Amino acid sequence: MQSNTAVGTDFTFRVEGASYYYGSTLAVKDVHLDIPSRKVTALIGPSGCGKSTVLRCFNRLNDLIPGAHVEGKILFNGTNLYDKKIDATELRRRVGMVFQKSNPFPKSIYENIAFGARINGYQGNMDELVERALRSAALWDEVKDKLKASGLSLSGGQQQRLCIARAIAIEPEVLLMDEPCSALDPISTLQIEDLMQELKENFTIIIVTHNMQQAARVSDMTAFFNAQQTDRDGKMGYLVEYSSTESIFNHPAQQATKDYVSGRFG
Amino acid sequence: MTTTDPRSMSTGDLGKSTSKFKPNLSKRYQLDNIFRALTWLAIFIGLAVLAALIIDTIIDGSSRLRLDFLTSFPSRRAERAGIASSLVGTMWLLLITASVAFPIGVGAGIYLQEFASDNWFTRFVEINVSNLAAVPSIIYGMLGLTIFVQLFSGLTQGRSLLSGGLTLALLILPVIIVATREALKSVPDGLRLAGMALGSTRWQTVWHHVLPQAFPGILTGTILALSRAIGETAPLIVIGAQTFIAFVPNSPFSSFSALPIQIFNWTSRPQAAFHANAAAASVVLLVVLLLMNSTAIYLRNRYQQER
Numbered sequence: 001m002q003s004n005t006a007v008g009t010d011f012t013f014r015v016e017g018a019s020y021y022y023g024s025t026l027a028v029k030d031v032h033l034d035i036p037s038r039k040v041t042a043l044i045g046p047s048g049c050g051k052s053t054v055l056r057c058f059n060r061l062n063d064l065i066p067g068a069h070v071e072g073k074i075l076f077n078g079t080n081l082y083d084k085k086i087d088a089t090e091l092r093r094r095v096g097m098v099f100q101k102s103n104p105f106p107k108s109i110y111e112n113i114a115f116g117a118r119i120n121g122y123q124g125n126m127d128e129l130v131e132r133a134l135r136s137a138a139l140w141d142e143v144k145d146k147l148k149a150s151g152l153s154l155s156g157g158q159q160q161r162l163c164i165a166r167a168i169a170i171e172p173e174v175l176l177m178d179e180p181c182s183a184l185d186p187i188s189t190l191q192i193e194d195l196m197q198e199l200k201e202n203f204t205i206i207i208v209t210h211n212m213q214q215a216a217r218v219s220d221m222t223a224f225f226n227a228q229q230t231d232r233d234g235k236m237g238y239l240v241e242y243s244s245t246e247s248i249f250n251h252p253a254q255q256a257t258k259d260y261v262s263g264r265f266g
Numbered sequence: 267m268t269t270t271d272p273r274s275m276s277t278g279d280l281g282k283s284t285s286k287f288k289p290n291l292s293k294r295y296q297l298d299n300i301f302r303a304l305t306w307l308a309i310f311i312g313l314a315v316l317a318a319l320i321i322d323t324i325i326d327g328s329s330r331l332r333l334d335f336l337t338s339f340p341s342r343r344a345e346r347a348g349i350a351s352s353l354v355g356t357m358w359l360l361l362i363t364a365s366v367a368f369p370i371g372v373g374a375g376i377y378l379q380e381f382a383s384d385n386w387f388t389r390f391v392e393i394n395v396s397n398l399a400a401v402p403s404i405i406y407g408m409l410g411l412t413i414f415v416q417l418f419s420g421l422t423q424g425r426s427l428l429s430g431g432l433t434l435a436l437l438i439l440p441v442i443i444v445a446t447r448e449a450l451k452s453v454p455d456g457l458r459l460a461g462m463a464l465g466s467t468r469w470q471t472v473w474h475h476v477l478p479q480a481f482p483g484i485l486t487g488t489i490l491a492l493s494r495a496i497g498e499t500a501p502l503i504v505i506g507a508q509t510f511i512a513f514v515p516n517s518p519f520s521s522f523s524a525l526p527i528q529i530f531n532w533t534s535r536p537q538a539a540f541h542a543n544a545a546a547a548s549v550v551l552l553v554v555l556l557l558m559n560s561t562a563i564y565l566r567n568r569y570q571q572e573r
Contacts, residue, residue, distance in 0.1 A: 064458075089467055090465065103457060105460065105461075116464035120465055
């Protein structure tokens with residue numbers, strides 16, 4: 001159930017009645033979601049409710065899974081995401097992604113960031129770009145003396161910030177974050193949460209998180225998904241409620257939402 | 267409830283245990299030891315037989331393992347016969363087989379693993395590749411004879427090194443394809459996702475990230491496949507490798523001999539002196555194989571450490 005979305009902002013994505021399938025199995029049904037620009041939107045819910053599926057479809061990374069398809073409309077800046085005009089590779093430059101388990105390339109820190117820029121035909125000064133991306137990801141001070149070191153030699157939190165730097169180096173409009181802090185310690189988590197507040201000045205951020213407190217801390221809008229058992233022993237996800245974070249956590253409209261955010265299940 | 271009075275704790279004494287469990291530890295340790303002995307015996311037998319074989323060969327061939335053995339041509343006189351032409355023939359075959367089988371095999375493996383969609387045709391190809399790896403090598407010999415020696419004789423000049431090399435390449439192609447696929451499969455998917463999420467095309471992701479990561483495995487698999495090819499005798503006999511070549515082949519189109527053929531030929535002679543030659547040639551072949559396998563292991567370890 002969608003209550004009033006943020007008023008007076010542009011919407012980067014508009015999901016209008018989209019259902020997400022893997023083959024013939026319905027994974028998430030009938031989602032209505034408007035993602036406002038330059039804000040942090042959190043997708044929360046118990047496991048199996050399809051949050052990651054919904055997230056991965058925003059940059060069409062789900063296309064890589066055989067049989068995965070979407071019915072209904074997802075609009076990106078007004079154009080249907082699955083329109084023939086849209087090239088998935090170009091889309092992914094504009095909609096970046098950070099994954100749950102940090103996956104820096106087994107190359108130097110410099111190369112990690114330069115790679116994305118290079119294949120997208122970056123024309124400017126690469127050194128400046130690398131420095132800018134690392135500064136924006138709050139990692140520059142820690143690695144400026146060892147840009148040639150392997151990306152894998154960094155700690156978990158640093159690797160994740162490297163992945164963020166890598167994603168924002170190619171200047172996307174949107175940053176999708178799939179449980180970016182779930183493998184990190186609390187201090188690194190807080191560092192990345194602070195980073196998100198800075199990043200949202202330039203990027204639209206959509207974050208999937210298991211951590212409700214995190215959603216409450218960082219997001220402006222929150223969408224609560226839940227899952228129901230299907231008759232074939234599977235789970236099917238659906239959107240329960242979508243509203244400003246303040247509403248969802250303090251006066252949710254649905255009982256299920258209330259139960260979830262107060263920790264009674266999930 | 268276990269009574270663990272600290273005063274009764276001596277080495278190994280955990281106090282009285284409850285009657286619900288009868289661990290029977292001594293019998294279980296006995297079984298453990300028996301099993302350990304049996305498995306040790308298994309590897310001992312295997313290694314002992316292998317060692318006996320190698321030592322026996324070295325002893326048999328020791329009289330002939332001299333520099334002139336490597337530089338002489340075959341002769342009717344056993345003491346003068348050497349492996350110059352067959353050794354060079356083997357090296358040529360190695361070169362031709364590797365140049366053909368590596369790009370085609372690795373390319374096919376990359377296509378099947380990274381690009382092919384999961385439909386009936388792909389599965390059909392996969393099944394056939396696996397089966398081809400098990401086809402007896404003499405069948406490949408007959409295939410090579412028909413296609414390379416006879417059908418394409420204009421191109422290959424008949425019973426030449428080129429025909430032999432191409433036949434061996436066909437032989438090890440399925441092995442390389444499978445090894446490539448396994449190496450690619452072992453690359454974690456997160457790497458591909460990271461590449462794609464930055465807006466790379468499929469090929470860019472494979473070329474810049476997946477292949478470098480899979481390369482040690484591919485290289486090892488290729489070298490092992492090549493060392494198998496080097497030892498193959500049957501297909502080369504069918505192709506028409508000569509057994510008495512008194513010159514060093516100097517082009518891919520020349521007729522040739524190879525080490526396994528020479529060994530086979532000398533072993534079938536009645537004179538004992540030729541058996542010594544065969545043993546010596548076997549030692550040389552073993553050394554070549556050892557060098558190749560060591561290179562494979564060395565390269566694999568080096569690449570794995572670099573990361």
